[in-house]
Amino acid sequence: MEKGTFRLDLYYRLNVIPIQIPPLRERKEDIAILINHNLEIINKKYKSDKKLHPSTYEILIQHKWSGNVRELENLIERLILTSEDSIIFPGFLPSHFHGQESLEKIDDTLMIDNMMVDDSDLNTALEQVEKWMMMKASKQCKSTYEMAKFLGISQPSVVRKMKKYKDHLPI
Secondary structure (H helix, E strand, O other), X not given: OOOOOOOHHHHHHHOOOOOOOOOHHHOHHHHHHHHHHHHHHHHHHOOOOOEXXXXXXXHHXXXXXXXXXXXXXXXXXXXXXXXXXXXXXXXXXOHHHOOOOOHHHXXXXXXHHHHOOOOOOHHHHHHHHHHHHHHHHHHHOOOHHHHHHHHOOOHHHHHHHHHHOOOOOOO
């Protein structure tokens, strides 16, 4: 109004009952509802059926959403579009999410149990575990030699696997 880009008379017509909506970070109970709603809408939009791993879901609920609902919507859409897997793991989240709850604190057993898709064959399940282990190693290690030691495999094997999963690793 002060800049003259909004009419004063229109402001007074709309301002009969002012509504104050607190930021999303103050409405933690709404975050889960919004995540589920956005997953449903965006999956339908892109004809996919992607789900969040329980650990990913927890990280999103604990996040301080400074961009409010728009930030949440954009992130869900980004995750659905960029993830090739049907389950979106914490490793797919942007790096600023990992400061809140590091991947080391996520229960490894839960990660592996939930990684297995009911109808997946052994090769698919093994590939998911391998991809997850590579993500974990790439976050914890500074070099491919360190990753090899961490994973108990040779350094050339690490390099080959990094090429194989290059789209999934945060390097």
